Amino acid sequence: MNHSRSVSQAFRHGRINIALRKVVSTREIVILSIAIGLFVLFYFTSFRNRFVSPESLTIIFTVIPELGIVVIGVALLMICGEFDLSVGSVSSFCALIGVELYIFGLDPFLALVIVIGVGAVLGAINGLITVMFGIPSFITTLGTMMVWRGAQLIITAGGSISFHVQETHPAFYDFFTGKVGGIPIQFIWFLIIGVALALLLNHHRFGNHVYATGGNKEAARAMGINVNRTKIICFMLVGVLCAVAGFMQTARVRSFYSTQGEELNLMAIAATVVGGTSLFGGSGTIIGAFLGVLVLTFVEYGLIMSRVPSFWFKIVLGVFVILVVIINIVVGRRRKRS
């Protein structure tokens, strides 16, 4: 009580104005500094400073989008107050459908369109189950995560399927794996999607509904926002982004394997949280999520290039995720006190 009164007094004196301006970007600045710090660190620790070579940066910026496109969707959904643990399964299930359609003789671009539709449907299933039965999306998507993974194992009998699209449809291959001005096209797609989602979230009516739904569902509902529809649309967006990322990865790897994307389920949430999105909904940014992806990928490839045995990777990553979230909270606390 006392605290809030002093804050409101501070308002009147305009002090908070300055403080708030700092706050808006505090989280992002923290993550950005961590990214830069890691960049410098791995420059020195990597074998012959290779972390900063054009070759390795090309690799990093080729794989970042496969995680990142999914993560910005997961961030949007988490801001809306829901989780999606099924992203890895959904993205690889969509990729499998795409590969099967291609083998069936469909043009891969047409297959992509269908696959995006499939992603939207799988997302809608997550959303509808969650909203209609009022169960936590954590549980819904835990279930669908297993279901779609299982379906893939049945279809492929646990094996892999090659996807030689670069020979039959080079245009499609370039569409997903080419380069524009030396920059991997995947990264350009990622930027385009990221900017589009950021505009949606911050400058569109729908974004306002997403923040309101995640921030205070009852208030949003009382103000006439259809919170269920908002949530379902977010789930569908995640599904669509999973489909794009999954098919993109399959095109790059040139084959589908039935365990594809298994890591993605949890990595996506880790990156989202590292990016400063609140687990309780209502707060987070696309830029934050973007930086979260950057940071996690730096850690992964930095360790590889520093010749740390790959078995250590998960330990480091786990500790790292916890540390970053602690830093976020501590920074948040300090900013409240000031």
Add this chain to the structure above:
Amino acid sequence: MREPPLVEARGIYKWFGKIHAVDDASFTVRRGEVVGIVGDNGAGKSTLIRILAGYHRPNKGEIFIEGRKVKIGSPSDARSLKIETVYQDQALVDLMSVARNIFMGREPVKRAGFLDKKKMNNESMKILRDMELSIKSPDYDVGFLSGGEKQGTAIARAMYFKAKLVILDEPTAALSVKEAQKVLEFVERLKKENIAVIFITHNLYHVYPVADRFLVMRRGKIVKDVRKKDTSVEKLTEAIIS
């Protein structure tokens, strides 16, 4: 001919399982009238107004707005009937800015659904100034406002959207004495604009100065419907606790 009342409720029943939360409630609210609904905790006050706000559907009963029979199936139905509800903790989103809160669900847009932020910010500041709220910027997060400022913002929002009836659900419950006083000023202002107010509280003293009429509820029933000039705090208190 007499103008029909703004709101008329006839024989409203609402039960949850075996509990009769609202039991045959009938009342009217006239244009620009301030009605205090008082009663002890669990008397059915909140359930009754939640029916008007579109949160609950009555099991039985009819509601007329300006003489026209209506069905209020959702909060957005209530809003399109110009009924605005200011809930104690549920009116605003703390993590969102003042401007975004004021226009939540009714955002002014330019092309293709993109927000008209300039309009949002300018109008917000105008609304807040009209309410004599000294919030310096429409970009402040609502979480930084005091309880009274929050109520003021929510009430200002209702006024801006030309509500005919504003329902205040325990607006003074979490406020300091000074801030509660401020809320009463907000109510006076609504009255001046000829906006009807339903003010729910279990603290009679908070509503007594501003109300024109009182409904006393006990165990789901409206046991007393009386104008202020025909009653006193003592009589009302007795009706609440007896």
